[in-house]
Amino acid sequence: MDRMYLKNTLELLQRERDAHGTKFGDNPVHSKCLPNFEAAIAKLQKELDKFNDESPLPGSGGATV
Numbered sequence: 001m002d003r004m005y006l007k008n009t010l011e012l013l014q015r016e017r018d019a020h021g022t023k024f025g026d027n028p029v030h031s032k033c034l035p036n037f038e039a040a041i042a043k044l045q046k047e048l049d050k051f052n053d054e055s056p057l058p059g060s061g062g063a064t065v
Contacts, residue, residue: 003051010044017041 017037024030 003048003055006044006048006051010041010048013037013041013044 017034020030020033020037024033
């Protein structure tokens with residue numbers, strides 16, 4: 001999985017979470033959706049952070065030589 005795909009997927013999932021919460025927030029059938037979104041977002045963010053730690057983008061504050 002490359003960094004841009006991961007970043008774009010994370011952003012899309014965050015937008016979907018926000019839209020879903022607005023649309024279905026009061027519906028008890030959807031009470032477990034938000035924790036599922038949060039868990040998936042946390043996992044993707046962790047992967048992106050690991051990716052960035054291993055190979056920071058130029059100019060992103062990573063280690064310099």
